[in-house]
Amino acid sequence: xxxxxxxxxxxxxxxxxxxxxxxxxxxxxxxxxxxxxxxxxxxxxxxxxxxxxxxxxxxxxxxxxxxxxxxxxxxxxxxxxxxxxxxxxxxxxxxxxxxxxxxxxxxxxxxxxxxxxxxxxxxxxxxxxxxxxxxxxxxxxxxxxxxxxxxxxxxxxxxxxxxxxxxxxxxxxxxxxxxxxxxxxxxxxxxxxxxxxxxxxxxxxxxxxxxxxxxxxxxxxxxxxxxxxxxxxxxxxxxxxxxxxxxxxxxxxxxxxxxxxxxxxxxxxxxxxxxxxxxxxxxxxxxxxxxxxxxxxxxxxxxxxxxxxxxxxxxxxxxxxxxxxxxxxxxxxxxxxxxxxxxxxxxxxxxxxxxxxxxxxxxxxxxxxxxxxxxxxxxxxxxxxxxxxxxxxxxxxxxxxxxxxxxxxxxxxxxxxxxxxxxxxxxxxxxxxxxxxxxxxxxxxxxxxxxxxxxx
Ligand code: ADP
Ligand code: MG
Numbered sequence: 223x224x225x226x227x228x229x230x231x232x233x234x235x236x237x238x239x240x241x242x243x244x245x246x247x248x249x250x251x252x253x254x255x256x257x258x259x260x261x262x263x264x265x266x267x268x269x270x271x272x273x274x275x276x277x278x279x280x281x282x283x284x285x286x287x288x289x290x291x292x293x294x295x296x297x298x299x300x301x302x303x304x305x306x307x308x309x310x311x312x313x314x315x316x317x318x319x320x321x322x323x324x325x326x327x328x329x330x331x332x333x334x335x336x337x338x339x340x341x342x343x344x345x346x347x348x349x350x351x352x353x354x355x356x357x358x359x360x361x362x363x364x365x366x367x368x369x370x371x372x373x374x375x376x377x378x379x380x381x382x383x384x385x386x387x388x389x390x391x392x393x394x395x396x397x398x399x400x401x402x403x404x405x406x407x408x409x410x411x412x413x414x415x416x417x418x419x420x421x422x423x424x425x426x427x428x429x430x431x432x433x434x435x436x437x438x439x440x441x442x443x444x445x446x447x448x449x450x451x452x453x454x455x456x457x458x459x460x461x462x463x464x465x466x467x468x469x470x471x472x473x474x475x476x477x478x479x480x481x482x483x484x485x486x487x488x489x490x491x492x493x494x495x496x497x498x499x500x501x502x503x504x505x506x507x508x509x510x511x512x513x514x515x516x517x518x519x520x521x522x523x524x525x526x527x528x529x530x531x532x533x534x535x536x537x538x539x540x541x542x543x544x545x546x547x548x549x550x551x552x553x554x555x556x557x558x559x560x561x562x563x564x565x566x567x568x569x570x571x572x573x574x575x576x577x578x579x580x581x582x583x584x585x586x587x588x589x590x591x592x593x594x595x596x597x598x599x600x601x602x603x604x605x606x607x608x609x610x611x612x613x614x615x616x617x618x619x620x621x622x623x624x625x626x627x628x629x630x631x632x633x634x635x636x637x638x639x640x641x642x643x644x645x646x647x648x649x650x651x652x653x654x655x656x657x658x659x660x661x662x663x664x665x666x667x668x669x670x671x672x673x674x675x676x677x678x
Pocket of ligand 2: 387
């Protein structure tokens with residue numbers, strides 16, 4: 223969808239709105255809030271930021287997200303650059319924001335201060351479903367009684383499935399109960415350690431990491447191959463463990479699958495509870511979308527949420543990304559999104575799941591494809607050609623819509639569900655060998671998804 227008629231400043235504001243939803247408050251305030259659109263010509267945007275530090279950070283860390291967000295709004299590829307626009311009256315401390323990975327800052331002696339958890343990553347806002355039920359239960363048990371139930375908790379699973387969210391939820395809950403917590407990524411741990419060694423402040427480093435009640439280490443896989451870090455982490459682990467302090471770890475893989483991880487760490491990681499998070503099922507995805515729609519206080523038609531939940535299947539981060547694009551549009555349009563519009567906005571998201579297909583339309587398309595009438599398909603004729611077309615309609619109705627077998631039978635002239643099942647199986651089996659049939663079915667599917675015009 224082209225949106226060239228929009229005022230570039232409005233586009234940028236919408237992009238900032240969408241970014242705000244994708245980032246922690248602290249990060250947004252630190253990096254994006256003060257960024258201003260300087261010029262926009264054709265598809266090229268130039269954004270002004272207060273200093274070189276922010277510019278480099280945006281370029282190095284946030285560029286893909288910002289670009290993607292902008293493109294989601296304008297509906298086509300854009301070029302995006304950042305430039306420093308000095309504002310001498312507003313001096314800002316050039317320190318990284320809280321809760322960020324500590325960047326290579328070449329020279330700073332300080333350890334990162336003020337660990338701030340993402341305020342959204344709480345148990346209350348975590349939707350429990352089939353893929354994460356175990357992980358959630360274990361995390362909750364630990365947050366309520368750190369150090370006593372399972373130690374360590376080792377949570378693993380693919381990207382965007384809620385590991386960081388759960389880990390931080392443990393942090394929020396334990397903190398609420400008065401425990402001292404520390405949340406870091408394993409990269410931060412490594413960088414802190416390197417800085418401590420360089421500045422001869424390992425005592426302070428140990429003080430920091432070994433005096434907490436709950437140590438939360440995110441993305442431990444990054445310590446693979448780093449011998450010094452593993453050594454230090456092993457001792458940190460043992461000290462905490464011996465003192466009944468809780469250790470929680472996330473990883474993108476099972477400890478056994480981590481190459482170049484010392485065997486003694488592998489066995490420590492398996493000594494408590496080990497659980498995985500798996501991709502969300504449809505119900506979980508829909509529940510997450512409903513919750514997010516409630517957060518942003520924009521009314522989304524149920525069918526739009528259903529559409530997104532069906533389309534984005536693999537991970538929750540992408541689900542949220544897709545949803546945020548719709549939010550940005552809804553804010554601009556100031557009207558509830560139609561499902562067709564949502565489909566258009568999200569059309570570049572793979573895999574392309576067929577848009578909701580109207581069963582009546584499907585029957586029409588099949589009839590026309592075989593030069594028959596709809597009544598032929600619905601009627602009693604047993605002619606070979608008509609029977610085959612009818613079976614194809616049954617097959618496609620079952621594959622392409624969510625209708626039940628009896629409902630399909632009803633639509634095709636009141637046939638019963640065993641007849642529909644029989645027709646469906648006939649086509650399914652025939653498809654295994656009959657390439658002409660494969661071709662026809664594919665063609666009809668394409669017409670249904672409106673990727674090619676119907677043949678007259
Ligand atoms: P991971 O660390 O596994 O890559 P994250 O914890 O960063 O994934 O989750 C990605 C996004 O999805 C976050 O915004 C998070 O809040 C959200 N999310 C993940 N799982 C859930 C859930 N079960 N309920 C609500 N939001 C979730
Ligand atoms: Mg994570």
